[in-house]
Amino acid sequence: MKLFIIGGAGYIGSHIVKLAYENGHEVITLDNLSTGHKDSVLYGKFEYCDIQDSNRLNELFKNYNPDAVMHFSAYSIVGESTIDPYKYYYNNTVGTLNLLKIMIDNDCKNFIFSSTAAVFGNPEYIPIDETHPKNPINPYGKSKLMVEQMLEDFDSAHGLKYVVFRYFNAAGHDKSGKLAERHDPETHLLPLVIQTLNGQRESISIYGSDYDTKDGTCIRDYIHVNDLAQVHLQGVEYLLSGDNGSKVYNLGSGNGFSVKEIIEKVKGITGKDFKVIEDERREGDPAVLIASSKRAKKELGFSPKIDKIDDIIRTLIN
Numbered sequence: 001m002k003l004f005i006i007g008g009a010g011y012i013g014s015h016i017v018k019l020a021y022e023n024g025h026e027v028i029t030l031d032n033l034s035t036g037h038k039d040s041v042l043y044g045k046f047e048y049c050d051i052q053d054s055n056r057l058n059e060l061f062k063n064y065n066p067d068a069v070m071h072f073s074a075y076s077i078v079g080e081s082t083i084d085p086y087k088y089y090y091n092n093t094v095g096t097l098n099l100l101k102i103m104i105d106n107d108c109k110n111f112i113f114s115s116t117a118a119v120f121g122n123p124e125y126i127p128i129d130e131t132h133p134k135n136p137i138n139p140y141g142k143s144k145l146m147v148e149q150m151l152e153d154f155d156s157a158h159g160l161k162y163v164v165f166r167y168f169n170a171a172g173h174d175k176s177g178k179l180a181e182r183h184d185p186e187t188h189l190l191p192l193v194i195q196t197l198n199g200q201r202e203s204i205s206i207y208g209s210d211y212d213t214k215d216g217t218c219i220r221d222y223i224h225v226n227d228l229a230q231v232h233l234q235g236v237e238y239l240l241s242g243d244n245g246s247k248v249y250n251l252g253s254g255n256g257f258s259v260k261e262i263i264e265k266v267k268g269i270t271g272k273d274f275k276v277i278e279d280e281r282r283e284g285d286p287a288v289l290i291a292s293s294k295r296a297k298k299e300l301g302f303s304p305k306i307d308k309i310d311d312i313i314r315t316l317i318n
Contacts, residue, residue, distance in 0.1 A: 001240060002026040004066040006051060006099065007073030009036025011169055011266060016070060017043055018179065020228040026135055031073070037182055038194075047203070051095040054102060061106040068110035068236050069103060071096065074144070076119065076189050078095065078284045081140035084200075091141035097150060103112025105159045110150070110239040111162040112232055117221075117289045119145040120282065122292055127292035130166075130248050138284030148248070155246050163235035168252035168291045170219035170228055172306065172315040181225075181316075187229045189220070189259060194316050195264050196274045206207075206259050206272065208281035211288075217259035219288040221252035224306035234300045249300065257309055269313055 007013040008029030012035065020043075021027050027044030030051075036048060049056045051073055074092045075284045081088040098115075103111065113200070119134045146316055154160040155192030171190050173180050181191045196204040209216040232249060237243055258264075263276060296302035306312055 001065045001236060002028070002064065003030055003236065004030055004060075004064070004069045006030045006069060006071045007036060007040050009033055009038055009046070010072055012228060013038035013070075013072040014042070015174055015225045016072075016229045016232050017041060019175065019226070020233060023233060024246065025233075028059065028060075028066065035075070035184075040179060040182070042178060042251075045292055047156035051099045054098055055103055057099065057102040061102055061108060061269045065106075066108055066238060068112065069099070069108060070112040070114075070232060070236070070257050071099065074155060076115065076116070078138050079187070079282050080142050081143070082283045084140065088139045088143045089146075092140070093146045094162040096147045100154050102155070102161065104160065104212050105241070109160045110236070111160060111234050112239075113147060113151065113162055113164045115144045115148060115164045115166045116141060117166055117168045117291065118254075118288070119148065122286045123288060126288055127252075127290045128250060130250055130295055135287065140284075151246070160243065161239050162246045163239060164248040165228075165232065165235065166250045167228065168223060168246070168250070168289055168290075170224070170225050171222045172224040173318075174314040175315060175318075176225060177318070190222070190313065190316055193263055197266060197270060197272055197317075202263040202275060203277045205277045205279045206262065206263075207279050208285065210281075213287055215258050216278045219256040219258045219287055221254065221256050221289065221290045222312055223252050223304065223308055224312050225307045227304040227306060230305075231296060231300060231302045234302065238300060247299070249293070249296040249302075250291045251293055251296060251302070253304060253307055254291060254293060255309070256288060262309075264312055267311060269310060270317060276302055
């Protein structure tokens with residue numbers, strides 16, 4: 001297959017570029033490098049492009065004629081989205097709308113979309129399946145939900161087929177050591193803990209210790225980035241294997257770990273101590289997010305290979 005990977009210079013995108021290339025696919029990364037890193041694109045071709053640039057997008061679609069598009073080009077910091085909602089709606093929602101228009105204009109109708117557990121807001125039940133009510137509590141989640149709704153309409157109007165993957169917490173590094181999580185600023189818990197462990201930070205902050213959870217800190221579901229990459233390829237194969245309908249899948253391990261538990265696990269695995277500070281809650285953080293991935297397992301054969309939190313942590317340390 002010939003794949004456009006939009007945002008392929010980022011954390012998740014670069015891992016998918018690597019796996020897709022290793023599985024024999026022709027890979028073209030499109031990225032504006034606003035948060036990605038060109039040196040993370042280790043395979044295939046790279047084309048500088050912003051999803052707001054209709055002329056450039058149209059040129060690339062006509063030059064390459066891709067079989068499918070995988071879209072990871074979103075801003076994703078919850079706290080920032082509450083402060084600067086325009087940035088999130090303009091890039092995540094309006095940018096994707098522009099991309100979809102160019103796809104339809106060029107008769108490319110297979111789309112993989114990177115969505116998020118943030119579309120659900122505060123959960124009404126755990127684990128969260130695909131039918132759970134969607135009530136996002138921050139602009140980031142709302143910007144992604146709007147895209148999901150747009151996709152339904154593009155399918156009805158134009159026959160654009162899609163697979164939406166709602167991640168819970170992507171984590172870990174490729175075992176080859178060639179790729180790593182390199183957000184700037186970094187906001188994800190596990191890489192922040194590792195930075196503190198390595199002396200790159202003075203301390204790690206816990207944002208809120210008064211949630212209605214077993215130890216008062218937020219609980220999250222972690223899935224290794226390579227397992228995410230694998231199921232994305234399975235999603236593309238599903239779309240291109242026949243007259244299949246559009247689908248939505250939640251992706252996680254089905255297990256939840258609190259912020260304090262993650263910190264203690266890193267200390268236990270490494271035998272090292274580091275400074276931990278309890279801080280105020282961040283706006284827009286639900287107390288608990290744990291996924292049900294039963295649908296993806298049944299329909300796509302989703303089967304995480306790095307499914308234990310200790311093993312995920314070790315890929316970061318190594």
